[in-house]
Structure formats: structure tokens, C-alpha cells
Amino acid sequence: MSRQPMLRLRFVGRLTIGLLGVATALLLAPSATAQPEVDANNAITAAWQAGGGDTGPLGPRSGDVYPVGAGFAQNFASGKVFFTPETGAHAMQGAILEKYESVGGPADSDLGFPTIDEGPGRAPDSRNTTFSAADNPVIFWTPATGARVVRGPINAAWDKLGGSSGVLGVPAEDETYNASTVSQKFTGGEVSYDSRAKTFTTMPPDLAGQLADLSIPDDPVAA
Template identity: 35%
Template sequence: MSAIDDKWAALGGPGGFLGWPQDEGAGSEEMDTNPPGGRCRDFQGSSIYVKSGVGAFEVHGDIRLAWVRWRAVGGVLGFPTTDETSTPDGRGRYNHFERGSIYWTPQTGAHVVYGDIRQRWAAMGWERSRLGYPTSDERDSSTPGGRMNDFEGGVIFWTPPHELDVRFQID
């Protein structure tokens, strides 16, 4: 048995939310990832990724779709480092990845936060901060070379060289 098989069994195997492995085609068997360094397998309701030194973790639902849009393990986020997990306030869900996170609520959808913006948001208390949940993926700002993320309660801007600015919405 592989680490992926062990994880699948721990999450309920065929009777769990992952369901059975994909029947045919890409993802039906365990395969190497691109970029190299890990393995993955697709299931009816999820995917499990494993990387040596990181572990085996599942990604599913809207968070998985957002991660795939950001090129999955080959993108800015890299491999998952947590399973999809409920947030402490019980309102949302998240997965952490090697270089960022995706947070989801039914109201906001799934959004990517990474780099210095993610570090600032984490230091403020994540979704329990005054900013709340992200309402956009990180993206370019109007400042040349700058980046930004919108949140329920404001915006975090990053401009070179590594300057952060938090602006809260005024109700």
C-alpha cells in the first residue's frame, strides 16, 4: 500500500466522501506529478497528493477547482500541506499549500491568498480578523509591480519593495 492508499483508507475508503478511484484515463492510477517530486491519484470526489517530507493530503470541491485554475502543484501554491479543513469560526473551509492558501465560504467562493499578503492576513488573525474572508484571488494592482487581495472588510495591497498597506472598509 502507498501513502495515497493509506490516506484514502483513513478518510473512509470507498464509503467516504472521496469515493472510489477514477475508473479510467488520467488519474485512474497513482501517477507522478509534474513538476516531479510527488505522486497523486484522482477519486470520484477528490484528489490525494503526496510529497516526501510533506505528507499525503486531499483537495476537493471548489477549493480543488481554484487550485487547478492556479496550475495545482505546478503553480504558485505547490503541494497541499493540509486536508480541506473547517475554519475555526465554522463558516468556511480552507486548504494550506506549500506557498499559500485557498479559503472558501458559500458567500465568497474559493479564493487564493499567498506571499506577503497571506503573511499579513495571517498576522492579523486570518478570517477572524477585521478583514474577514478573501473575496478575490491575489492579483495585480494599479501600482506597477503591485499586488492586492480583496477581503470582506477591506483590501491588502503589496507594492515593491515589500511594502504592505491594509485598508478597511468603512461601514
């Protein structure tokens, strides 16, 4: 056999061995693919431990992390922690958690995931949590009024008028709808928004003047 074919055979043999080595290394190397459940578990555990772990407000774990909606959750003795990569891990308890789940929670409502831990509001003895939906929803709770969802144009108006520490006080009822108008009662009055006319009406009536320059998108669920 001539020298040139022999060199070719040696080259092919070395190439084959090299490719086998690369394939083996890839098989043995740690997986670099995304592991969202692992990330969720790590984030939820960190949030739980930062809040005191077993002896904190949430208490001990009750089961493992599980997928829900576009993210994950974990149950604890006294609440839940929800997680997405965009919102992070945030805890809810009691009446606010019950309200969130009663309207569908992260899987079946359009509120999205919590963007802050449940915490004190500005009104005395109040609690609140904000959510990731585009219209900036919040669930607000007091012992006297219970847990109420405030969102979209009503939430924008409430915020403009000082929120829970302003003239309207805290939400006393959930939103109601009448054709193109959404309304919500507060302990200090009422706000209505007509999406066709793009105008607010209020009780007391003079509050509406303070909302005249408030810009609301055409889609009230994108306020």
C-alpha cells in the same frame, strides 16, 4: 606439474565459483532501489483508508496512482489525493480542488503540493488548504466568496490581523497587481503591499499601523 601451480589453479577456480555465486545472489535478491510510485501508492491508500475508504468523503478509487509535477496523485469519485515524500498524502475536493487545478495544480502552478488535508477554516462554513511553496499560500473558500488564493505579503498581513476570524474577514477576490504593488480585497477591507517601498496600505487605513513591524523578504514570492 609442481604442487605450487596446482594450488594456484585450485585458488583461481574457487575464486571464480565464489564470484559467480555472489553475482547470482545479487541477481536473485530483491531490488533495494527506490520505488517512489510504490511509496506514493502506499501513502495515498493509507490516507484514503484513514478517511473512510469507499464510504468516506472521497468515495471509491477512480484509476491508479500517476505521476504529476514533482510528485504523484490519485483520482477518486469525489476528489483527489496528492503526494510527495516531503508533504505526505493530502486530499482535496470540490471548489478548492477546482481552484488549485485552474491555476495549474502541482505541475503548472507555483503553489506546490498541499501540506494539509482540505478542512474547515475558522470562519463559519469555510474550507481551506495550505501549500508547500515558500510564500505560504492558502486556498480559502466560503459559499459566498468562492475559492481564493492568498499568499506572500498579503497572507502574512492577513494572518497578523487575525486571519479569517479577524477584522479583514475572508478573501473576497484574488490578488491584483499594479507595478510593484499587490492588493487583495477581503470581506472586511483591503490590503496592499508595495515591494519597492516595503510598506502596507489598508482599508480601513488604521490597520496599516499594525503591519509596520511585519518583515517581508525582498522577493514577495518568498514571504
